[in-house]
Ligand SMILES: CSC[C@H]1O[C@@H](n2cnc3c(O)ncnc32)[C@H](O)[C@@H]1O
């Protein structure tokens with residue numbers, strides 16, 4: 365077998381236990397073949413490994429999942445800060461995005477890919493524009509993703525609005541299975557308030573017919589919830605259910621302002637929620653009831669949201685923020701413990717996006733992150749899971765593997781030229797801002 369061996373480390377198993385083990389990866393299949401002692405792994409795979417990754421002093425964890433982002437927004441990192449969602453979008457972000465070209469989106473997506481690989485993320489969900497270019501970046505980077513064109517119909521005439529819905533459906537059909545199957549897709553209306561009801565109904569019906577999942581921003585701010593309640597006499601999750609957008613393969617970003625009845629509805633429907641704590645804090649959107657969602661049985665994943673409202677794509681930060689904010693929201697220091705946020709960033713993310721990965725076990729996708737624990741800020745190691753949630757940073761990631769391919773070895777990104785990507789993105793961002801200022 366053409367295999368990659370991750371040797372000498374401790375491995376985080378799906379039940380949360382950490383044990384000394386090697387991991388053998390079938391590079392052709394992109395799957396984990398065996399996890400166990402060196403002799404057990406030898407016996408399972410036989411023969412010498414074609415490639416090895418040293419994990420001594422390190423913790424081998426499932427590749428992290430960034431379950432909601434707008435990856436090309438790396439170009440807008442630090443462009444507009446310190447405003448709430450609505451004015452931030454309308455006054456700053458949307459005018460800048462109006463000047464974006466497909467080349468810009470690709471440059472921003474590559475920059476985001478480098479940042480994610482360097483912080484141990486192997487899969488992400490992305491809602492944006494020029495998604496063929498994002499898919500190209502995913503392909504080159506070696507990552508896994510669920511991608512969709514974001515639909516906004518407010519402020520558009522009927523023909524433009526319908527064209528936007530059709531584009532999202534076409535993108536979902538055409539890009540599904542790209543990058544050797546590592547790209548999957550979804551129909552992505554931006555939100556229940558920025559897409560008109562008739563367009564939502566039409567798009568969702570077509571998506572359902574084609575078996576395409578749905579991803580949208582939901583219950584992010586009170587400004588978004590109140591008009592739905594006033595105009596329809598029902599809360600957003602009930603509205604989503606009424607238009608058939610609340611299914612078991614669907615995943616909603618934010619879920620900050622969900623009441624108890626909505627939590628129960630999400631749980632019954634099997635719709636996942638992607639918690640984005642940093643974005644929710646930065647835009648002062650509110651605190652999602654994460655403990656309540658998890659207790660109700662809702663699959664909760666973690667997302668950074670775009671780099672303009674975070675301002676990075678580091679899921680380690682998200683784990684720490686989710687644990688801290690979850691305690692504050694529940695007024696309970698035992699709420700959203702370390703193991704919960706690690707689960708949300710790994711298996712929870714893979715389950716929400718319905719992508720392979722999220723667990724280190726034989727037969728699972730070989731999406732792995734090796735975290736170096738030999739650092740002053742990670743000493744001593746009483747509990748490695750505690751360190752993942754509260755003390756480790758993206759920069760502690762030593763190796764990143766996706767689909768059996770080593771994307772970063774000893775902090776060197778192998779699939780993209782990180783320096784060139786950074787330079788191209790910086791130039792694209794500078795030119796973009798010049799265009800926005802002269803528009
Ligand atoms: C139509 S493509 C996606 C669209 O979403 C915008 N966006 C970025 N962050 C957020 C957020 O937290 N809530 C809602 N919308 C957001 C992004 O700028 C794109 O325009």
Ligand SMILES: [Zn+2]
Nearest residue numbers: 581617669670
């Ligand atoms: Zn978002």
